Amino acid sequence: MTMLDKLDILQQTALKALEALPDLAALDAWRTQYLGRKGQLTQLLRSVGQLFPEERPVAGHRANEVKSALEAAYERRLAELKRQARAQALSAERLDVTLPGRSPSLGRLHLSTQALRRVYAIFADMGFQVYRAPDVETDEFNFELLNMPPHHPARDMWDTFYTSRENVLLRTHTSPGQIRAMRQYCPEPIRVILPGLCYRYEQVTARSEMMFYQVEGLAVGKHITMTDLKGVMAEYARRMFGADRKMRFRASHFPFTEPSVEVDMDCILCGGGGCRVCKYTGWLEVSGAGMVHPVVLHNGGYNPDVYSGFAFGMGVERPAMLLHSIDDIRHFFSNDLRFLEQFC
Numbered sequence: 609m610t611m612l613d614k615l616d617i618l619q620q621t622a623l624k625a626l627e628a629l630p631d632l633a634a635l636d637a638w639r640t641q642y643l644g645r646k647g648q649l650t651q652l653l654r655s656v657g658q659l660f661p662e663e664r665p666v667a668g669h670r671a672n673e674v675k676s677a678l679e680a681a682y683e684r685r686l687a688e689l690k691r692q693a694r695a696q697a698l699s700a701e702r703l704d705v706t707l708p709g710r711s712p713s714l715g716r717l718h719l720s721t722q723a724l725r726r727v728y729a730i731f732a733d734m735g736f737q738v739y740r741a742p743d744v745e746t747d748e749f750n751f752e753l754l755n756m757p758p759h760h761p762a763r764d765m766w767d768t769f770y771t772s773r774e775n776v777l778l779r780t781h782t783s784p785g786q787i788r789a790m791r792q793y794c795p796e797p798i799r800v801i802l803p804g805l806c807y808r809y810e811q812v813t814a815r816s817e818m819m820f821y822q823v824e825g826l827a828v829g830k831h832i833t834m835t836d837l838k839g840v841m842a843e844y845a846r847r848m849f850g851a852d853r854k855m856r857f858r859a860s861h862f863p864f865t866e867p868s869v870e871v872d873m874d875c876i877l878c879g880g881g882g883c884r885v886c887k888y889t890g891w892l893e894v895s896g897a898g899m900v901h902p903v904v905l906h907n908g909g910y911n912p913d914v915y916s917g918f919a920f921g922m923g924v925e926r927p928a929m930l931l932h933s934i935d936d937i938r939h940f941f942s943n944d945l946r947f948l949e950q951f952c
């Protein structure tokens with residue numbers, strides 16, 4: 609077979625193969641096979657040198673023609689396959705930008721926070737401002753200044769978490785903050801509520817946690833009487849639990865108030881008739897309260913002969929449990945979304 613025949617056949621075979629190539633990878637292989645340094649055309653071009661001198665120009669010219677033809681065909685096919693690949697990618701990786709986005713799941717306030725904010729709003733309307741105080745306290749502020757010297761039996765009312773530092777403890781009630789408020793504002797009259805966590809070293813059960821929220825209130829000024837306390841407690845109960853709530857004050861004892869009372873309201877479930885929730889008494893405890901003890905007023909910086917005040921302290925989780933029929937206080941701090949998400 610002559611060189612020209614070989615070149616013809618090579619051109620035909622190569623062009624035919626080129627059209628059948630499925631993708632860019634195959635095209636690359638094709639280029640190596642025909643146009644590469646060890647490719648078929650390159651080899652034919654080299655063997656031109658072995659022809660008779662008179663045959664060389666024609667064969668050389670023809671070989672270059674074939675080379676140009678293959679290179680041109682290669683470029684055309686390359687563009688075609690690239691276009692194909694792009695079209696394929698566009699249809700396979702189709703992105704529908706009109707699809708509505710997934711709405712992010714919204715967080716919400718913890719039930720205790722919701723309850724606290726309702727309490728803030730009610731007392732704010734009666735002129736009480738929120739006062740913040742530390743959770744870690746000293747024995748002096750948590751007990752002594754509240755009329756409980758060392759070894760006072762009333763200290764047993766609170767099972768206390770002590771730290772490894774002497775006389776430093778986790779507050780068992782928010783009352784130490786009230787002393788701080790009095791000392792900050794005296795001799796001005798004050799109306800503050802003090803919300804926050806309190807800590808008790810005791811067995812955790814469905815009814816009692818070792819950590820819970822409390823809101824304490826304190827009003828100090830001239831001519832403050834127990835009537836003011838009764839009015840404030842009644843207004844609170846009506847706004848928190850319903851306009852027709854009835855109140856009851858029972859004698860009680862706290863070391864930091866004199867006299868001391870327990871504040872009850874008629875049961876929000878049975879309205880006073882008696883049920884399981886109020887243990888068939890018809891009454892629910894709302895708060896402990898009383899007139900600030902003269903010693904405590906003095907410790908806060910106020911002269912008890914001139915000033916008087918009332919104070920109250922109440923839980924936050926218990927009333928929320930009543931309102932929402934929650935049967936276990938441990939739900940509040942167990943961080944189970946199935947519980948938390950029920951309260952928006």
Ligand code: 2NL
Pocket residue numbers: 783786787822824826862864865895896897898899900901904919920921922923
């Ligand atoms: C309860 C009872 C109470 C107070 C807290 C108080 C604070 C100062 C002076 C006088 Cl600085 N009193 N706080 C008074 C009476 C009762 O809490 O059972 N709370 C859950």
